[in-house]
Every structure is written in C-alpha cells, then in structure tokens.
Amino acid sequence: IVKSFIRLGQKVSPGTPVFEINSPSFFDAGKAYYQAKQEMELALKSLNRERDLFANNVGVAKDVEEAEVTYELRKKDYENALAAVKVYQVDPDNMILGQPLVIRSPIAGEVVKDNMVIGQYIKEDAGALAVVADLDRIRVTAHVKEKDIDLIREVSDVEIHLIALPDMPVKGTIDYVSGLLDEATRSVEVIIECDNREHRMKPFMYGTVRFINTPTRAIIIPNSAVLQREDNHYVLVSEGKNRFRKAIVKVASAGENQTLVLSGIHEGDSIITEGAFYFIDAR
Template sequence: MQMTWLRGKKTKGISGKLIAGVFFVFFIVLFSACREGSSADDGHHTDYTLQGDTVLLSPSSTLQHQFVHDTVSDQLFQLELTTAGIVRAIPNNYAEIAPPFAGRVLKSYVRLGQKVNPGAPIFEMSSPAFFMAQKEYFDAKQAFRQGELNLKRQKDLLRNGVGIARELEEAETTFETQKTALSNAGAALRIFNVDLAQVKLGQALVVTAPIRGEVVTNNIVIGQYLREEAEPLAVVAELSKVWIVGQVKEKDVPFINELDAVNVKMAAFPDRLMRGKIKHINKIVNEETRSVEVLVECDNYQQDLRPGMYVTVLFKDAPETTILVPTEALFQEEKGQFVFMKLDARRYEKRRVETRGTVNGKVIVSTGLKVGEVIVSSGGSLMLLR
C-alpha cells in the first residue's frame, strides 16, 4: 500500500509540471499571434490615409495593384423595358346599348359584326314609360299653344283699349310657365334621339347607336320583356384603334415619355411586330405592385388586337449619349453617392455623382463625371476606412 501511494504522488508531480509547460507554450503562441495581428492591422492602416475626400496611398501600398480602372467615355444608350399588357377598347369608341325603360322588344335592326353609324337603329321596343313621356310632351305642346293664343289675344285687347293689364300679365306668366314645361318634356324625349318634328303619340321607341363602329355583341331577343336597369342588349365598338394597358415599375417611369414609340408582340402572331405610341402615363402609383399604368395607342385596322387579349409591350427610349459605370464602382454614404476617381499613381478622389437608374449591371451617371477621367471600377471597397 505504501509503494502504491509513493508512485501516485510521483506521478502527480510530473503531471503538474507538464500542464504548466503547456500553458507557458500557449501564452507564448497567443502573444506572438497578437503581435502579428497588431502588425497586420498597423500595416492595413498604413496602406493609405484619408485627407478630406482624397485617399493617399502609402509608397509601400500594394492596393493599386488590386484595382481595376476604367476611363470614362460617352456611350450610346437606349433603354429597353419589357412588360405584359392587356388590350382594351378606347372608352370613347365603345358603347354598351341598354334599354332606357322597362318594356318589350319588338324588332331588331342589326346582326353581329354589322357596321353602324351614329343614329342607326339598333332595336325597337314598346314601353309604358316612353308612352307617358310622349303624352307629357303632347300635353305640354297643346298647353303651350293655348297659352300662346291667349297671350296674343290679351295683347290685341289691350292694344284696342278694351283689355286689362292685369290679365295680360297673368297671360304672360302662364305662357312662360308652359314654354318651360314644353322645353323640359322635349328634352326628355331628345335623350333617346327622338325627332320631335316626327314623333307621334303611341309610337314605339327606337334605340339607336351613339357612335360609329361594329356590333361586337348582340343579345337582342324579339319578344323579350326587359325590366329597368337590364343588361346591355348590344355593344358597338370602333376597333380601328385600341389601347394597350401596360404596367411599368416606378423606378423605370423616368425613362418613358408620352408619344414615345412602343413595339407590341402577340402570342397569336409571334413573327409580327406592331407599333404604337404612349398615349398617357398615369400619375398614381399602384401601392401593391409599385408600378404605374401606361396607355399605349395602337392602330388596329386588321383587328388582330382584340379587347381582353394579353400582349408583350416593348418600351424603347430614344437613343442618347450618356455615361455608364459598373455598379461595383458606385458607393453610398449619408452625403450621397460617389465613385473613386484616380488623380495620379497614389491619389484617388471620392467624387460625388448623381445617377438616374440602373440597367444591365451598369449605372447611368447624370452629373459628376467627365469624359476622359479614370475611375476605379472594381476594388474601390479596399479604400473604405473602417
């Protein structure tokens, strides 16, 4: 038992010395690593200094060998945007023709696909409400004539010295009232394109086309009884020109202008390219899609573009000369955007610039750079002080 204890004690002493040695070596290595890290940090800070907006590289710096430089030049640039669009009839060239009163359809004058002019008859219907409007007009017309005759009689009597001024004044007041009533009754009939000179009491109502165009919908059923606020029985549309409604992201809106040329592609005719012009750019941004509605007007003489059809819209801006720089060359800070411009072998300047969009990995620079200047197009982040 005693020998076992002595051996255990001897082993314990050797282990303590070993552990102490390990800790000593660890601290030596850690101290050396810290010194090397400190030297590396000191070397990084000594690569360059910042003097205002000028970065000065140290003589021993090797950063310039990691930079990629580009010379600023004018480039011919034409913006191209592609978006989906939907064909719509132009509102002023589209009319839904519904019955103005409740009544029964008596006759149809059109067929699907027929061309019509303004005032052309579409369908005929009998309507108690239209009969009452006619009756009110004829009653007002008769009362007006009687009032007109009475007024003339009172004037003749007064002129011959046998009339009474008060009765003449009453006749004038009555005449003006009857004149207004006749005008109102006539206006009620003119709404339905009724010729007051030819209207007859009890005649059927003929509903006419308000615009020139083609009958694209015909739901007229002879004998059908229609209630008030019935659905349109026919639709007339002029489709020689149509609108295409496209959506442009708000960031791209500055690149498009009214009257700019637009190309339109249809899935039904993939080899055909149609031309159009921007008619209107909406002033309101859709909050959900962050896009703006753009109306493009297209000629459609062959009527290949049909309302409801989906198309592809290609917006092309007019070619212009501008300055483009890689996105890697541009940096952002609180004061705005900047690039690093090379002044000489060791000096670089933080040059403030203004941009107006990004296209295909390049930034369009509107102000801040001149042709012939040299910028750092890649690696400029190495000069950002921490």
C-alpha cells in the same frame, strides 16, 4: 325588345338603328311633351286674345299680365318636356305617341357583341346587350414601374408584343401618361394608341410593351450588382486593397437580368457584380 336591326360583325355608322324597345319611360315622356305643347299653345291663344281685347279698350291690363305669366309658365313646361324627349334621340316633330323607341349607334364601328333576344325584358340595371366598337384604332394600357417613369419622356418608339402574336410586333405611340401612381403595384398607367386596321389586336389581349429610346452610351450592370436600402439603390465600388464604398445610384430596367445606371458611377469603375448582398452590413 321588339325588333333587332343588327348582326355580329356588321359595320354601322353614327345613327344606325340597333334595336327597338317598348319603353314606359319613353311613352310617359312623349305624353308629357304633347300635353305641355298643347297647354302652351292654348296659353298663347289666350294671351293673344287678352292683348286684342286690351288694344280695343275692352280688356284690362291685369288680365293681360296674368295671361303673359301663364304663357311663360306653360312655355317653360314645354321646353322641359322637349328636353326630356330629346334625351331619347328622337325628332319630336315626327314622333307618334306610343311608337317603339329606336336605340341607335352613337359611333361608327363594328358590332362585336349581340346578346339581344326578341321579347326580352330589360331592367334598368341591365348590362350592355349590344356593343359597337371601332377596332381600327386600339388603345393599349401599359403599367410602367415607378423607377422607370423618367425614361418614358425620352421614348422615341413603342412596340407591343402580344402573347398571341409574339413574332408580329405592333407599333404604337404614347397618348397619355397617368398623373397618379398605383400605390399597390408602384406603377403608372401609360396609354398607347395603335393602328389596328388589320384587326390583329383584340380587346383584353395580354402582351409586353417595349419602350425604345434613342440609342446612346450608357452603363449597364447585372441585377445582382444592385442592392437596395430603404428608398434608394446602391452598388459597391472598389477603392483598391479590398476596400469598397457604397455608391448611391439611379437605375432603370434594361432587360430581364440587367439594370441601366443613370447616375452614381462612371465608366471604368470597378464594382462587385456577384455576391454583393454578403456585404450589406459591411462598414
């Protein structure tokens, strides 16, 4: 690294210089470009000369054909060398062989990390020395349990409650719901996009996401009333005279100690809400 153009907190635009380095790879690419360009120009001059000789009945068609083939090969070499130089985001027409390579910001944003040291040697596998981030828009990743996935389709609002700012919920909108289920956690990733122009949210913060549905009438029962058997849930519904039946229910989370029943029982049904696990093996 030979020069730095930034400082922490600086606002940058696409193309803003970040730092300069002396790069052997960039030097070799520039050298190959100038060599290929020179050889292509010489091949073009040779081709024009052979065409002129042939037009004046001095040359032969074979020499013209050979010159055309040579020119096409040199032209292809030049195009490849030009593409290699453009990888470094430089203007070949204004490039000077041996000049430092200027690394530029690809996006608009703010410099949030600067670990550069003038004179530092950078290896190919080195991590990021500077990080530019657009913090005006933040994406939050929420992990939604398998049994709650269907409820995401009916969500009307999203609130993020950060551990650092518990009394300042942040509004967001669902941007993407993953098509894959995490086998280890039995959850799905939901990406939520938030307006962060006040920069209250910081990358890697933790919090709780609240998905808010349109209000509707529903059956909510205590978690203790729900029993699990293999791949389904059930509750014990009273049929009178100390007799109960197992009713398979479809459930979702409704709070810390409550469960929302989506189907399987009806309003007015009497169920066991405490100690239901004592009846797991009952028939």
